[in-house]
Amino acid sequence: MTDAHTAGPFIAAIDQGTTSSRCIVFDRDGRIVSVDQKEHEQIFPKPGWVEHNATEIWTNVQEVVAGAIEKAGITRDDIKAIGITNQRETTLLWDKNTGEPVYNAIVWQDTRTDALCKELGRNVGQDRFRRETGLPLASYFAGPKARWLLDNVEGVRERAEAGDILFGTMDSWVIWNLTGGVNGGKHVTDVTNASRTMLMNLHSMEWDERIAESIGVPMRILPEIRSSAEVYGEVSGGKLGDLLGGIPVASALGDQQAALFGQTCFEEGEAKSTYGTGTFMLMNTGEKAINSYSGLLTTVGYQIGDQKPVYALEGSIAVTGSLVQWMRDQMGLINSAAEIETLASSVEDNGGAYFVPAFSGLFAPYWRSDARGVIAGLTRYVTKAHIARAVLEATAWQTREITDAMTKDSGVELAALKVDGGMTSNNLLMQTLSDFLDAPVVRPMVAETTCLGAAYAAGLAVGFWSSTDDLRANWRRAAEWTPRMDADTRAREYKNWLKAVERTMGWLEDES
Ligand SMILES: Nc1ncnc2c1ncn2[C@@H]1O[C@H](COP(=O)(O)OP(=O)(O)O)[C@@H](O)[C@H]1O
Numbered sequence: 001m002t003d004a005h006t007a008g009p010f011i012a013a014i015d016q017g018t019t020s021s022r023c024i025v026f027d028r029d030g031r032i033v034s035v036d037q038k039e040h041e042q043i044f045p046k047p048g049w050v051e052h053n054a055t056e057i058w059t060n061v062q063e064v065v066a067g068a069i070e071k072a073g074i075t076r077d078d079i080k081a082i083g084i085t086n087q088r089e090t091t092l093l094w095d096k097n098t099g100e101p102v103y104n105a106i107v108w109q110d111t112r113t114d115a116l117c118k119e120l121g122r123n124v125g126q127d128r129f130r131r132e133t134g135l136p137l138a139s140y141f142a143g144p145k146a147r148w149l150l151d152n153v154e155g156v157r158e159r160a161e162a163g164d165i166l167f168g169t170m171d172s173w174v175i176w177n178l179t180g181g182v183n184g185g186k187h188v189t190d191v192t193n194a195s196r197t198m199l200m201n202l203h204s205m206e207w208d209e210r211i212a213e214s215i216g217v218p219m220r221i222l223p224e225i226r227s228s229a230e231v232y233g234e235v236s237g238g239k240l241g242d243l244l245g246g247i248p249v250a251s252a253l254g255d256q257q258a259a260l261f262g263q264t265c266f267e268e269g270e271a272k273s274t275y276g277t278g279t280f281m282l283m284n285t286g287e288k289a290i291n292s293y294s295g296l297l298t299t300v301g302y303q304i305g306d307q308k309p310v311y312a313l314e315g316s317i318a319v320t321g322s323l324v325q326w327m328r329d330q331m332g333l334i335n336s337a338a339e340i341e342t343l344a345s346s347v348e349d350n351g352g353a354y355f356v357p358a359f360s361g362l363f364a365p366y367w368r369s370d371a372r373g374v375i376a377g378l379t380r381y382v383t384k385a386h387i388a389r390a391v392l393e394a395t396a397w398q399t400r401e402i403t404d405a406m407t408k409d410s411g412v413e414l415a416a417l418k419v420d421g422g423m424t425s426n427n428l429l430m431q432t433l434s435d436f437l438d439a440p441v442v443r444p445m446v447a448e449t450t451c452l453g454a455a456y457a458a459g460l461a462v463g464f465w466s467s468t469d470d471l472r473a474n475w476r477r478a479a480e481w482t483p484r485m486d487a488d489t490r491a492r493e494y495k496n497w498l499k500a501v502e503r504t505m506g507w508l509e510d511e512s
C-alpha cells in the first residue's frame with residue numbers, strides 16, 4: 001500500500017475501543033498508510049451490566065497489528081514506535097503469574113456499581129472525590145469497578161493482598177502484554193487513563209492512598225503512573241515478538257484525550273468533540289485543573305514526557321450514535337445509520353417532538369442515574385421523519401448544554417468546535433450543531449483523530465516529530481459548517497429541549 005507519497009519510516013497506533021480494536025500505520029505527514037480492525041463481543045449478563053473478554057481483546061489487538069503491518073507492506077525496520085489509545089475506565093484484574101484475567105473486563109457503560117457509589121457518597125462524601133480526583137461519584141469510573149471485582153470474584157481479594165493480582169484499564173493490559181506479559185511485562189498506565197479511575201489525585205498525579213482505601217482498592221495492585229508520551233518498554237514475546245520485537249511502546253492516552261491531541265488542541269481554550277457511540281467534548285485548560293461547578297469532569301488532557309501536565313474539562317454524553325443504532329436495530333425505522341439523514345431531511349423541522357435519550361441515566365452536565373428516556377411534545381401530526389430529526393437534534397442539544405457548561409466553568413467562549421467520529425459524516429447533524437451552538441463547526445481531513453493522537457504522542461517520544469508545531473502543520477480542514485438559525489428560533493427550541501430534559505428526571509424513584 002505504500003507509495004512514493006508515503007515513504008517510511010512510520011508510526012503505528014493501536015486503538016483498543018469499546019466495539020473494536022484497530023491498528024493504523026501513519027506516515028510523517030500524519031496520513032493513513034494502512035488500517036486493520038476487528039470487533040469483539042459485547043457481553044450483557046444482566047440489565048445494566050456490560051463486559052468484554054480481555055483475552056479476546058488481546059488476541060484481536062495482535063491480529064490487527066499484524067494485519068496493518070501486512071497491508072502497509074512494510075517490515076519491523078520501517079516502524080519507529082507504537083502508540084496506544086483505548087476505551088477509558090473499562091476495568092480488568094489479572095493474575096501476574098499466569099496472565100489470566102480473573103473475570104471479564106467491566107466496561108465503562110456498566111452500572112453495577114451504582115449502589116456502591118451511593119454508599120461511598122453517604123460515607124465519604126461527594127465533595128471529597130470531586131476535590132481530589134476531579135470526578136463526580138458515578139458508576140462510570142474504574143475504582144468502584146475494581147472494588148466490585150475484589151468483593152465478588154471468589155478468592156481475588158486474598159490473591160490481591162498477596163501481591164498476585166494486577167489492576168489495569170485497557171492501556172495497562174495491552175502494554176503489559178505487548179512488553180512481555182508474564183516474562184517481565186511493564187505494569188504501567190498514563191496520567192490520562194489514571195485520571196479516570198477515581199483513584200488518582202489530580203494535583204499530585206499520584207495514586208491517592210486515602211481515596212483508594214475508602215473505595216477499598218489495595219495500592220499494591222495499581223500500575224505505575226507515567227506520562228502519556230515516553231518509552232514504557234519494547235515489544236517482546238507473543239505473536240508480535242517475532243514481527244515487531246524491540247520496537248518501543250511509546251505512548252498511552254485515553255481515546256478522548258488522544259482525539260484532543262490528534263486534533264492538535266494544544267492551546268488553552270481549544271476544544272474538540274468526538275461523535276461515536278457516545279460523545280465526549282474536551283477543552284484544553286492548560287496548566288490549570290479547573291474545578292467544575294456545572295457538571296463537567298476535570299481530567300488530564302495529556303503529559304508529554306517530563307513536561308508539565310495539561311488539564312482539560314470534559315463533557316461526557318452517554319448516548320448519541322447509539323441512539324441512531326437503536327432507531328435502526330430496535331425500532332426498525334431505518335436500515336442503516338446513514339439513512340437517518342435522508343429521513344430527517346424529508347421534513348423541515350421536528351414537528352414539535354423532542355427526544356431525550358437518557359437510556360442509562362444522564363451523564364454531563366446532570367449525572368442523574370434516575371433519569372430515563374423521553375419523547376416529549378407528541379401529537380398526531382408527528383411522523384417518523386420528525387422523530388428522526390429529533391434524534392439528530394438530541395445530539396446537538398446535548399452538545400450545546402456541554403458548551404454552555406464549559407463557558408461557565410472556564411470563562412472561554414467557544415470560537416469554533418473541531419469535530420470527529422462516525423456521526424460527523426452526517427451533514428444535517430453538523431449543520432444543526434452549528435445552528436444550536438451559534439458557532440462554526442470544523443472537521444479535519446484525517447477523521448481518525450484518536451489513533452492519530454496516539455501516533456503523534458509516540459512519535460514525539462522517540463523524536464520522529466520534534467515538537468507540537470510539526471503536528472499542527474499536519475492539521476487540514478476538510479469541511480466547515482456555519483450557523484444559519486435565527487436567534488429567536490434557537491432560544492425557543494432550546495427552552496423546549498430543556499423542558500423535555502426535566503421530564504426524564506426521577507423516573508426510577510417514581511417507579512420504586
Ligand atoms: N451518517 C450517520 N448519521 C448518524 N449517525 C451515524 C452515521 N454514521 C454512523 N453513525 C453512528 O456513529 C457511531 C459509530 O461511530 P464511531 O466513531 O465508529 O464510534 P465508536 O468509536 O464509539 O465505536 C454509531 O453509533 C452509528 O450509529
Ligand SMILES: O=P(O)(O)OC[C@H](O)CO
Nearest residue numbers: 017018087088108276277
Ligand atoms: O471506545 P469509545 O470511542 O466508545 O470511547 C469510550 C470512552 O473512552 C469512554 O469514556
